[in-house]
Amino acid sequence: MGATVIVGLQFGDEGKGKITDFFAEKADLVARFNGGNNAGHTVVVGEKKFKFFLLPSGAAHKKKCCIGAGVALDPKTMLKEITGLGEKIDLVIDARAQIVMPWHNLLDLAIEQKKDSQKIGTTGRGIGPCYADRASRSGIRFLELVDEKRLQKKISENFGPNRLLLELVFGFSPGSDFSEKKIFEEYSELGKKLKSYCGDVSLETSNAINSGKKVLLEAAQGTFLDNDFGTYPFVTSSHPIAGAALTGIGLPAKAIEKIIGVAKAYTTRVGSGPFATELNNEIGSRIREKGMEFGTTTGRPRRVGWLDLVLLRTANRLNGTGEIVMTKIDVLSGIEELNICTEYLLEGKTIREVPADTEKISKCIPVYKKFPGFEISGKEKSFAELGKNARAYVEFVEKELKTRISVVSIGAERNQTILR
Numbered sequence: 001m002g003a004t005v006i007v008g009l010q011f012g013d014e015g016k017g018k019i020t021d022f023f024a025e026k027a028d029l030v031a032r033f034n035g036g037n038n039a040g041h042t043v044v045v046g047e048k049k050f051k052f053f054l055l056p057s058g059a060a061h062k063k064k065c066c067i068g069a070g071v072a073l074d075p076k077t078m079l080k081e082i083t084g085l086g087e088k089i090d091l092v093i094d095a096r097a098q099i100v101m102p103w104h105n106l107l108d109l110a111i112e113q114k115k116d117s118q119k120i121g122t123t124g125r126g127i128g129p130c131y132a133d134r135a136s137r138s139g140i141r142f143l144e145l146v147d148e149k150r151l152q153k154k155i156s157e158n159f160g161p162n163r164l165l166l167e168l169v170f171g172f173s174p175g176s177d178f179s180e181k182k183i184f185e186e187y188s189e190l191g192k193k194l195k196s197y198c199g200d201v202s203l204e205t206s207n208a209i210n211s212g213k214k215v216l217l218e219a220a221q222g223t224f225l226d227n228d229f230g231t232y233p234f235v236t237s238s239h240p241i242a243g244a245a246l247t248g249i250g251l252p253a254k255a256i257e258k259i260i261g262v263a264k265a266y267t268t269r270v271g272s273g274p275f276a277t278e279l280n281n282e283i284g285s286r287i288r289e290k291g292m293e294f295g296t297t298t299g300r301p302r303r304v305g306w307l308d309l310v311l312l313r314t315a316n317r318l319n320g321t322g323e324i325v326m327t328k329i330d331v332l333s334g335i336e337e338l339n340i341c342t343e344y345l346l347e348g349k350t351i352r353e354v355p356a357d358t359e360k361i362s363k364c365i366p367v368y369k370k371f372p373g374f375e376i377s378g379k380e381k382s383f384a385e386l387g388k389n390a391r392a393y394v395e396f397v398e399k400e401l402k403t404r405i406s407v408v409s410i411g412a413e414r415n416q417t418i419l420r
């Protein structure tokens, strides 16, 4: 038996948190493999609302949790999250995970501020600069954070060049708290508090899989924020697609058994970048309000649009999605007529897959198929109870994508999840 990977098929915020929590009930180990606290996963359990930024969503079920080498780890957020749980957590953080340092956060802001046009609209969590340091081999890893001597050396190597970069290149004043001494004091303390979680997630997950345990690998963000295959440059700096579960955890391809893709019944996007089916009108606002489409991490209003099968077709192919979970279909309830984008038109040609050139995507005109609206109360217990029109909406998507929609989510609660 291999691991199951859960990925987002759109621009993130598809509801992976809820769905990972749903599948985590029967899992033994849940691991995050990419991104950092730019992500925010919300899990609702009765009266309790968990907001996870770094911890995998399996934490709400008190399952063994792992944070893979591919994660950009902000130790302040990590500690806050562990403490916030209020109970002991069975957590392993890979020794190789890259640490988000204060200069990464400041550079993230400084780089965005400096741009006249083409601002990415990042979450400001230092993710891009942290991964840039990983690629240029100057990054600080978790194993160094928890070792005072090595941390001091790494901070002294990194502090000076980053201060110069901030002040001289970006004309950004980092403030009085930005001192090498203060950063070392704060981060060595964080290292001490997090040391007991340091381990080898690659080995932990391999061993778990080999001994027949159920392993879930959870992506942050969504397919079209992928650093290579997303709408570059309007992307994040990690790889939220299924293939990255292998490199983000340290597993061979044969370790993956199943890939579950999560897609909202409509589309949302935070930050800049092309969005063919965007609704800048009253229907868009209505979906935003009803769907509470405001970022978990930054509180920013999300851009909203119709469901886009060009995106999902490409996402399915990139991820090798075996089954789809459709979330938030209840949010569309009460809209008289719905649209699903089946393909794009670009300079008179039909486009069925997302083009590599982001500028071309911006010029694409969506082609829609109309669907009659439906009413979903959130109390339905079966697919049949959703009614003819909602079923037709789901079945059309399934048929177009040639992929089974195995679960339909009709609300934030665990019990508002319909298995087909």
Ligand code: IMP
Residues within 6 Å of the ligand: 011, 012, 013, 038, 039, 040, 120, 121, 122, 123, 124, 125, 126, 127, 128, 220, 221, 225, 234, 235, 236, 237, 270, 271, 272
């Ligand atoms: P960064 O990951 O903070 O560098 O932001 C890069 C782009 O990815 C921006 O458009 C963000 O809004 C977007 N982004 C990053 N994380 C998430 C997420 O968890 N959900 C949705 N969008 C995200």
